[in-house]
Amino acid sequence: xxxxxxxxxxxxxxxxxxxxxxxxxxxxxxxxxxxxxxxxxxxxxxxxxxxxxxxxxxxxxxxxxxxxxxxxxxxxxxxxxxxxxxxxxxxxxxxxxxxxxxxxxxxxxxxxxxxxxxxxxxxxxxxxxxxxxxxxxxxxxxxxxxxxxxxxxxxxxxxxxxxxxxxxxxxxxxxxxxxxxxxxxxxxxxxxxxxxxxxxxxxxxxxxxxxxxxxxxxxxxxxxxxxxxxxxxxxxxxxxxxxxxxxxxxxxxxxxxxxxxxxxxxxxxxxxxxxxxxxxxxxxxxxxxxxxx
Amino acid sequence: xxxxxxxxxxxxxxxxxxxxxxxxxxxxxxxxxxxxxxxxxxxxxxxxxxxxxxxxxxxxxxxxxxxxxxxxxxxxxxxxxxxxxxxxxxxxxxxxxxxxxxxxxxxxxxxxxxxxxxxxxxxxxxxxxxxxxxxxxxxxxxxxxxxxxxxxxxxxxxxxxxxxxxxxxxxxxxxxxxxxxxxxxxxxxxxxxxxxxxxxxxxxxxxxxxxxxxxxxxxxxxxxxxxxxxxxxxxxxxxxxxxxxxxxxxxxxxxxxxxxxxxxxxxxxxxxxxxxxxxxxxxxxxxxxxxxxxxxxxxxxxxxxxxxxxxxxxxxxxxxxxxxxxxxxxxxxxxxxxxxxxxxxxxxxxxxxxxxxxxxxxx
Numbered sequence: 077x078x079x080x081x082x083x084x085x086x087x088x089x090x091x092x093x094x095x096x097x098x099x100x101x102x103x104x105x106x107x108x109x110x111x112x113x114x115x116x117x118x119x120x121x122x123x124x125x126x127x128x129x130x131x132x133x134x135x136x137x138x139x140x141x142x143x144x145x146x147x148x149x150x151x152x153x154x155x156x157x158x159x160x161x162x163x164x165x166x167x168x169x170x171x172x173x174x175x176x177x178x179x180x181x182x183x184x185x186x187x188x189x190x191x192x193x194x195x196x197x198x199x200x201x202x203x204x205x206x207x208x209x210x211x212x213x214x215x216x217x218x219x220x221x222x223x224x225x226x227x228x229x230x231x232x233x234x235x236x237x238x239x240x241x242x243x244x245x246x247x248x249x250x251x252x253x254x255x256x257x258x259x260x261x262x263x264x265x266x267x268x269x270x271x272x273x274x275x276x277x278x279x280x281x282x283x284x285x286x287x288x289x290x291x292x293x294x295x296x297x298x299x300x301x302x303x304x305x306x307x308x309x310x311x312x313x314x315x316x317x318x319x320x321x322x323x324x325x326x327x328x329x330x331x332x333x334x335x336x337x338x339x340x341x342x343x344x345x346x347x348x349x350x351x352x353x354x355x356x357x358x359x360x361x362x363x364x365x366x367x368x369x
Numbered sequence: 370x371x372x373x374x375x376x377x378x379x380x381x382x383x384x385x386x387x388x389x390x391x392x393x394x395x396x397x398x399x400x401x402x403x404x405x406x407x408x409x410x411x412x413x414x415x416x417x418x419x420x421x422x423x424x425x426x427x428x429x430x431x432x433x434x435x436x437x438x439x440x441x442x443x444x445x446x447x448x449x450x451x452x453x454x455x456x457x458x459x460x461x462x463x464x465x466x467x468x469x470x471x472x473x474x475x476x477x478x479x480x481x482x483x484x485x486x487x488x489x490x491x492x493x494x495x496x497x498x499x500x501x502x503x504x505x506x507x508x509x510x511x512x513x514x515x516x517x518x519x520x521x522x523x524x525x526x527x528x529x530x531x532x533x534x535x536x537x538x539x540x541x542x543x544x545x546x547x548x549x550x551x552x553x554x555x556x557x558x559x560x561x562x563x564x565x566x567x568x569x570x571x572x573x574x575x576x577x578x579x580x581x582x583x584x585x586x587x588x589x590x591x592x593x594x595x596x597x598x599x600x601x602x603x604x605x606x607x608x609x610x611x612x613x614x615x616x617x618x619x620x621x622x623x624x625x626x627x628x629x630x631x632x633x634x635x636x637x638x639x640x641x642x643x644x645x646x647x648x649x650x651x652x653x654x655x656x657x658x659x660x661x662x663x664x665x666x667x668x669x670x671x672x673x674x675x676x677x678x679x680x681x682x683x684x685x686x687x688x689x690x691x692x693x694x695x696x697x698x699x700x701x702x703x704x705x706x707x708x709x710x711x712x713x714x715x716x717x718x719x720x721x722x723x724x725x726x727x728x729x730x731x732x
Contacts, residue, residue, distance in 0.1 A: 111482050113489065161693040167481045168428055172633055173692045175430070175626060180685025186678035294622070298493050301486055339497050346494040353483055354475050 081210035089216035091323020092223030096278035097300035098315035100271040107267030114177035116293030122147040122276035136199040144273045151272025155265040185290040196283035226277045302348040308362020395531045403539040409546045412647030415631045417600025423637030425593035426573030431488030433625030434495035439465045439605025444512040444615045461606035469598020473591035492625035496617040511616025636700030654680035
């Protein structure tokens with residue numbers, strides 16, 4: 077029982093990482109109906125920037141906030157330069173562009189920072205604390221806290237500010253929003269910036285656990301896809317819940333299913349994606365899609 | 370009228386290309402033949418992907434995984450059951466085709482975006498999946514394949530024509546791949562020109578309208594998946610034979626991705642596109658690396674990093690630039706240029722006849 081609780085707790089911690097990246101995916105999906113295959117690579121690149129800042133002697137939290145700001149700016153710039161010219165292109169073209177972006181960013185990171193895995197400093201003490209009989213590390217608790225703060229901030233921004241209202245309006249009814257004086261194109265760029273920043277937070281949280289290298293997020297992005305699909309790809313809350321469920325499920329499968337072990341955890345993520353898509357394509361919280369013909 | 374006048378030039382062009390590929394091994398080394406074999410293999414799998422993506426409008430990011438299935442089928446049958454390698458190639462194709470058919474069934478319910486997601490996940494998972502069961506698939510080490518010996522008739526003919534002392538297994542595999550590529554390209558050309566091709570394009574351009582005209586949507590969509598997987602299985606089988614071993618590392622995610630890039634660069638929904646795509650997919654990373662390694666002014670440290678990162682950077686950048694400026698790929702560019710030149714030659718009188726631009730498939 078104790079071990080079970082422990083597995084659940086560390087699953088929630090990794091789930092926070094998946095939830096953040098899944099939320100980033102949902103933000104972009106809502107903005108322009110597109111799954112951003114480059115989201116993980118963008119997060120990885122931002123994490124390298126964070127490491128560079130920390131190596132220059134900055135305090136972890138200052139570096140963290142700076143990284144989010146840089147990632148935000150980077151997301152806006154990417155949307156303006158790369159995505160905007162193909163905004164109206166068919167889905168295939170958009171998917172291919174984000175795949176190209178993913179390879180480009182991955183290659184750039186390898187070029188600039190090398191392929192040797194680097195350890196990433198953790199801001200949390202390397203100790204454990206007892207909760208309900210389960211031993212929890214400060215690292216896990218810290219990751220849960222940081223993801224919770226990020227998710228709540230995004231929720232407040234989207235639901236409680238006029239900017240958030242404009243963002244949501246622009247994605248749901250672009251034409252009407254334009255008539256009301258919302259600059260829809262810039263709202264899309266803003267959405268990319270926000271998604272990029274949220275993704276960067278997940279990268280920085282993942283790096284102390286996974287070691288930082290250009291392919292770090294390739295597994296995380298699969299779990300994030302699973303989380304977003306499970307929650308319903310257009311629902312931010314669904315993505316968050318999905319992230320935690322996926323984190324816990326994968327941890328439990330790795331611990332208790334002998335044939336899964338360490339190396340087939342990725343397959344669990346794949347199975348979640350397939351099962352949800354086949355049985356309930358709208359996910360837990362998504363609305364059934366209605367197509368007008 | 371237009372197409373009748375164009376036909377002879379097209380046939381001449383096809384003839385030149387075929388003669389070029391038949392003659393190639395007689396002038397290049399055996400090692401270079403092996404390189405061009407891989408070009409042709411890429412062309413085959415890209416042709417299959419082109420039927421799926423270009424003509425039926427469904428996305429697959431998982432064709433590397435299907436290639437892995439074909440390659441492992443051949444490797445296991447040859448290695449464990451001592452089957453003749455020639456017999457395993459159609460088996461690999463058919464088995465992969467059947468798997469593709471069953472993949473196509475859940476794909477019917479998914480939108481293009483979800484399909485991309487699911488097949489992407491498949492590509493990511495495959496390398497770790499094929500490590501099990503280790504006693505069957507060879508685990509991390511994979512399975513080694515002996516180079517096949519050329520049959521007597523082929524080596525006899527080859528030595529007579531070129532005067533070389535013998536035919537290497539690389540050269541034999543080249544001709545085997547070329548023969549299969551020709552057949553598969555011819556089949557694809559027939560497929561897209563006739564009823565199935567029209568049905569697929571109708572579905573791609575308007576599913577509801579196609580259904581209203583009596584097109585069997587589910588049937589044709591799964592057919593596209595099955596045919597596409599069949600091509601990938603054949604290509605995978607040949608790939609395993611050519612490089613001489615199969616292992617999980619032979620089929621990374623990037624392979625699925627490179628194949629899709631090749632399809633897009635060559636030009637979707639066209640028959641010559643996949644051949645161009647195969648050439649670019651194979652040669653682009655090699656040429657960009659050789660170029661960087663040959664530049665003296667680049668410090669060797671930077672060059673060595675670039676050789677690891679370079680293909681990704683050049684692929685990614687090229688892909689984005691192409692999608693923005695030439696979404697119909699190299700073939701699209703060529704058609705546009707050809708049309709512009711023709712209009713210029715014919716003069717202003719015929720320039721604006723209000724004709725639709727030629728469909729990419731008639732090129």
